[in-house]
Amino acid sequence: MSLDKPYLDVPGTTIFDAEQSRIGYHLNQFCMSLMKAANRERFKANERAYLDEWPMSEEQKQAVLDRDLNRCIKLGGNIYFLAKIGATDGKSFQQMAGSMTGMSEEEYRNMMVAGGRSADGNRYIGEKK
Known part of the structure; x- marks a missing residue:
């Protein structure tokens, strides 16, 4: 179904x-x-x-x-x-997540400390802003 x-x-x-x-x-x-x-x-x-x-x-x-x-x-x-x-x-979750985003571990950590990714472009395609 x-x-x-x-x-x-x-x-x-x-x-x-x-x-x-x-x-x-x-x-x-x-x-x-x-x-x-x-x-x-x-x-x-x-x-x-x-x-x-x-x-x-x-x-x-x-x-x-x-x-x-x-x-x-x-x-x-x-x-x-x-x-x-x-x-x-021997990798941390942070290292893995960074690799999945194309970022280094440091870049990923800095992005997350700064509040994460912007929601712009990450909403439902059909969602009205």
């Missing part, structure tokens, strides 16, 4: 809803597996082999290998689960 999703009208935003949850279920389960030290070690030893143990799409696996978190999100990843990949790589 198709639901009305007016939130899909937000430019540059992927909303993690029930449909995205279904699409990314195995990707997110893989991420959660990284909470165990033994799994992190197995993943770091041979990323491709570890990913192949999960019934994820090839596109999802490649996004993980490329550390393309924006692509992972489009493919059903939830940022709170994806943070486990960053932690496995």
Whole structure:
């Protein structure tokens, strides 16, 4: 059953809803597996082999290998689960978020301290100002 999703009208935003949850279920389960030290070690030893143990799409696996978190999100990843990949790589959430915006960690931090991004251009396309 198709639901009305007016939130899909937000430019540059992927909303993690029930449909995205279904699409990314195995990707997110893989991420959660990284909470165990033994799994992190197995993943770091041979990323491709570890990913192949999960019934994820090839596109999802490649996004993980490329550390393309924006692509992972489009493919059903939830940022709170994806943070486990960053932690496995020794990266902070702030470093990950900066990489997702094309900013350095310092630029991202400064933007957030200054109040974040402007809402201009980040509203519903159909929204009247």
